[in-house]
Amino acid sequence: MSPDPKKFTPPFAFAKDAHVGSSALADAFRETAASQPDAFWRELAKALVWKKPFTQVLDWRVPLARWFEGGQINVSENCIDKHLKNENQANKTAFIWEGEPMDPSGKNPKEVRRLSYLDLAKLVNQIASALRTAGIKKGDRVAIYMPLVPETAASMLACARIGAVHTVIFGGFSKTALADRIEDSKAKVLITADGTYRKGQWLNLKNIADEALELPQSKTIQTVFVYQRDPTQECKLKGGRDKTWKDSVLTENAKIAPESLESEDPLFILYTSGTTGKPKGLFHTQAGYLLWAHWTSRWLFDLKPTDIYWCSADFGWITGHTYVAYGPLSNGSTVFIYEGGPLYPDASRFWKMIDRHHVTCFYTSPTAIRTFMRSDPAAPKSAKKDSLRILGSVGEPINPEAWEWFHREIGNSKCPIVDTYWQTETGGVVISTFPGADTTKPGFAGKPLPGIEADVVALDTGYPVGPGQKGVVVINKPWPAMARGIWGDPLRFEKTYWNTSPALQGVYVCADFAMKDEEGDFQIEGRMDDVIKISGHRLGSAEIESALVGHSQIAEAAAVGIPDPVKGQACVAFVTPTDFALKELDDGKINVEELKNELRSHIGREIGALAKPDQIRIARALPKTRSGKIMRRLLRELAEKGKITGDTTTLEDFNPSSLDEE
Ligand code: WT7
Secondary structure, rough: OOOOOOOOOOOOHOOOOOOOOOOOHHHHHHHHHHOOOOHHHHHHHHOOOEOOOOOOEEEOOOOEEEEEEEEOOOHHHHHHHHHHHHHHHOOOOEEEEEOOOEEEOOOEEEOOOEHHHHHHHHHHHHHHHHHHHHHOOOOOEEEEEOOOOHHHHHHHHHHHHHOOOOOOOOOEOHHHHHHHHHHHHOOOOEEOOOEEEEOOOOEOOHHHHHHHHHHHHHHHOOOOEEEEOOOOOOOOOOOOOEEEEEOOHHHHHHHHHHOOOOOOOOEEEEEEEOOOOOOOEEEOOOHHHHHHHHHHHHOOOOOOOOEEEEEEEOOOHHHHHHHHHHHHHHOOOOOEEOOOOOOOOOOOOOHHHHHHHHOOOOEHHHHHHHHHHHHHOOHHHHHOOOOOOEEEEEEOOOOOOHHHHHHHHHHHOOOEEEEOOOHHHHHHOOOEEOOOOOEEEOOOOEOOOOOOOOEOOOOOOEEEEOOOOOOEEEEOOOOOOOOOOEOOHHHHHHHHHHHOHHHOOOEEEEEEEEHHHHHHHOEEEEEEEEEEEEEEEEEHHHHHHHHHHHHEEEEEEEEEEEEEEEEEEEEEEEEOHHHHHHHHHOOOOHEEEEEEHHHHHHHHHHHHHHHOOEEEEEEOOOOEOOOOOOOOHHHHHHHHOOOOOOOOOOOEEOOOEEEOOO
């Protein structure tokens, strides 16, 4: 950290109309939340439409939090029906969607679609009705494997409408990853699509879905709904199981009343990586999640009725759930979404879309920002971007250089930037500045939001560390949007988050290192566990390792993350071949490069292209402690610096020269 970071105060033009427009207001807010939590949450809960009022704000028995007990609510009613009461709002655009392909002139997109809140309501009712026809009842799970199209959000809302629990699986995941998630959630229905355009290519999602459905893990799936993104593309259908959108969803015309759901009924499961080989399904519930999605969207993006809001995340990640779908829609915003790749057909695509659709708020990842910084420096100049009034960053630490570039080149030096810190588990942002109130320092996320009692503590004692000292981020009390559990594994939930060690009993451990400065602003350093953040995507070392050792020629593997100037972190995998494969390598029967390529493809098949290691290094042995644990620390050092300098006293029989060079 630079000793004296730059400071940016909210521009007057922004602050004067902001929802939270002064530091006095922001401080008062945080103070009230801390001193009168019950009253604070009750006040916030008034923004939601309840079917039945709650009787108690919080019932907390570590690690089980029950928020707004006694209350009944429907999330889809809050995101759609609420807005239909007023004609203007009903006709307001909910989604503007732009497809990736360009028209023959190359100047304009081939397809742009606009759905009003009324259109969205119709679609959600149709999907809900189709799900009912397929036998889906309250509490049943529905898997969603879709491109970035409005139908994905509509499918999520349709589940919410009838009390089904959705689990969205990012379209970049492989057949095995999809099948594993179907198995864990025991989903009965899969909503998928023929495919999507990405980087100028047609990607056939349905083929991957079909292969997943052939695996024994997917046997719970009875019905598959297939949205046709491009009816001119070939799409195979399996009779009896597969139903096209046109012949199933679009023929429904029943109005489906939003179910009354308990505050704590599950809303969705979202799988994310941890420290074991198996992704975990975090689940979130109705009222508390919605409340936080609603308010944080409003506070941090300062949503106003005239805004055109764009968050570039896919629906397959938590950001796509909270800040593309539920948060902005519950605020009645117009949400812009884009199907394809950021550099297609060139690096000016994003900026031209901002002009074309008059985007006022743009929320993206540091990796995207760094990619743009490096691609074509003149590209941002190809658009005015003067509709923008606020910017946001999420998913990984943003380096001050990228922050300042974003501020200057994209925000025309007039837009506040919110660096929002949160996790799949937290459901919504937990640390950020208020854009109209707080002074911002590039590289610092800001302070915990009102109601979030976050701190930086020493791992061994659990006591807060002093300003400028490194510790782990914890949250001392439950908050409404926190995950309620790991699907099917309550014990793992408690041990992973709320009872990690005797010093940290009953507090939520975020597993990120950070430091707080004198002013209480948090600078997030990164994960303290074996989670690697590649381009903001979360992957577990163990997950990659387990895929590698699943290959018949690999005996042992260790995957580590090392700093990468664009992607934040890159993955380096060290592998030890089996004795037999080693011999074949020595005899020249297996070619080293071919083996590496095969391992990369293998990971692509097991997890998805996003998990393919940047480097694979073949080792005769991996460094281990006497008790047999692989020493990832040494491998990280080796991958990063090319040599090992740290303490190697516990190292057993490892010779770095036995590694191949890459
Ligand atoms: C991890 C959670 C939050 C939605 C997208 C990622 C890292 C997230 C920031 C930030 C520094 C950040 C942390 C966290 N992270 N936001 N603003 N500054 N690091 O959700 O996949 O659950 O990943 O992302 O390491 O633990 P996720």
